[in-house]
Amino acid sequence: MARLAQTADLTDVQQEILSTVRSFVDKEIIPVAQELEHADTYPQEIVDGLKELGIFGLMIPEEYGGLGESLLTYVLTVEEIARGWMSVSGVINTHFIVAYLLRQHGTAEQKERLLPLMATGEVTGAFSMSEPGLGSDVAAIRTKAVRDGNDYVIDGQKMWLTNGGSSSLVATLVRTDEGAEKAHQNLTTFLVEKPRGFGEVAPGLTIPGKIEKMGYKGVDTTELVFDGYRIGADAILGGVPGKGFAQMMDGVEVGRVNVAARGCGIAIRAFELGIRYAQQRETFGKPIAQHQAIAFKLAEMATKVEAAHQMMVRAARLKDAGQRNDVEAGMAKMLASEYAAEVTQESFRIHGGYGYSKEYEIERLMREAPFLLIGEGTSEIQKTIISRSLLREYQLKR
Numbered sequence: 001m002a003r004l005a006q007t008a009d010l011t012d013v014q015q016e017i018l019s020t021v022r023s024f025v026d027k028e029i030i031p032v033a034q035e036l037e038h039a040d041t042y043p044q045e046i047v048d049g050l051k052e053l054g055i056f057g058l059m060i061p062e063e064y065g066g067l068g069e070s071l072l073t074y075v076l077t078v079e080e081i082a083r084g085w086m087s088v089s090g091v092i093n094t095h096f097i098v099a100y101l102l103r104q105h106g107t108a109e110q111k112e113r114l115l116p117l118m119a120t121g122e123v124t125g126a127f128s129m130s131e132p133g134l135g136s137d138v139a140a141i142r143t144k145a146v147r148d149g150n151d152y153v154i155d156g157q158k159m160w161l162t163n164g165g166s167s168s169l170v171a172t173l174v175r176t177d178e179g180a181e182k183a184h185q186n187l188t189t190f191l192v193e194k195p196r197g198f199g200e201v202a203p204g205l206t207i208p209g210k211i212e213k214m215g216y217k218g219v220d221t222t223e224l225v226f227d228g229y230r231i232g233a234d235a236i237l238g239g240v241p242g243k244g245f246a247q248m249m250d251g252v253e254v255g256r257v258n259v260a261a262r263g264c265g266i267a268i269r270a271f272e273l274g275i276r277y278a279q280q281r282e283t284f285g286k287p288i289a290q291h292q293a294i295a296f297k298l299a300e301m302a303t304k305v306e307a308a309h310q311m312m313v314r315a316a317r318l319k320d321a322g323q324r325n326d327v328e329a330g331m332a333k334m335l336a337s338e339y340a341a342e343v344t345q346e347s348f349r350i351h352g353g354y355g356y357s358k359e360y361e362i363e364r365l366m367r368e369a370p371f372l373l374i375g376e377g378t379s380e381i382q383k384t385i386i387s388r389s390l391l392r393e394y395q396l397k398r
Helices: 012-039 044-053 071-084 086-105 108-120 244-280 292-320 326-356 361-372 379-393
Strands: 125-128 144-148 151-162 169-175 187-193 199-202 205-207 221-232
Touching (some): 012 044, 012 071, 012 361, 044 086, 071 086, 071 244, 071 292, 086 108, 086 125, 086 169, 086 244, 125 151, 169 221, 187 221, 187 244, 244 326, 292 326, 326 361, 326 379
Parallel strands (some): 125 169
Antiparallel strands (some): 144 151, 169 187, 199 205, 205 221
16 A cells, blocks of 8 residues: 555565565455355465465564564554455464464473474464353353363363364363462463364364354354363463463453454455545546545545554554553554444445445455454453553552
8 A cells, every 4th residue: 555554664574574465465365355255265275375475484483483573564464464355364363373372371392393383384273262152251261171180171162263173273261170269260271283174073072163154254263162072281381270361361462463453454455445436436527536525534534544553553562572562452453443344334335336246345345344343352342451451550549
């Protein structure tokens, strides 16, 4: 994009990576996204292309075969990919959260064995916290792992796994009995290695099938059912039970910045489509872009694109600097997702009746944008996180 959503002070390497990804999106994703999305087809060729570019190892340290890049580089890459097709960004998002969790919290053995395979995409990750009826109340997780010698036996049902069927490694948060008074201190993250596919993929582990969705198609979203599934204690992330909640919240902060990036990508594409159509469509003897009502829409859309992008960049840079970014990540996620929905709807209105046709790309964006309003925590959850932190920061001295 010539003017909007630019990022200052990028290195030459970052600029080269983003230029390569942008070219890939324009040539390999946008031309086929409509067809694949409408058919709900997994974008295997696109995923293979991203593996060849090294994108699956983008944030994995060089010592493990990755590119060792920052969260900022990653979210800017996600922004570009989501601009082409949000589902593709979903394929790599959960992969990166799992790789991040391993990098930050894994044992030396877990890192040495799994990160090199994740860097090449030979092993792909999925991330599992939610359960039926659970919503955002993570501390109320019911899926339970019971110690049995050197193993644990897991029973329960997890929900809303992106890449559930296509992944081979799932970071799963379950309840263990650590004897802690606080519920969240009895949660443990297991690294569940499994075959790709659907059905009973391992004894006691079933991926029932894809959940049919309004949008966010192509990528598989599934349940994960444990029924007497046996797993070794060495599969606990970091090797110590009861640390899962803190580990997952760390990963969620990365995930929220990622969702913000996806919102930015969708908003950018919706703006591009809207401003292009507004200059092509004529009414009353002139392009509709010359009508003040449409011109004002374009100005407001562009401002929202810019604001969301800059807030996302700030949240990513804080995390890269090793600072806490829960407030900034929540703000970025809330603003970018809300603005993505608003910008997409305005572009839809600019398209008029044609926006309702499946022949036009904006129709797909209209079904994709709402997902971001609920993914990685609703706007209401973000407001809760933000307000609680601000009230602590600005507490009155009595």
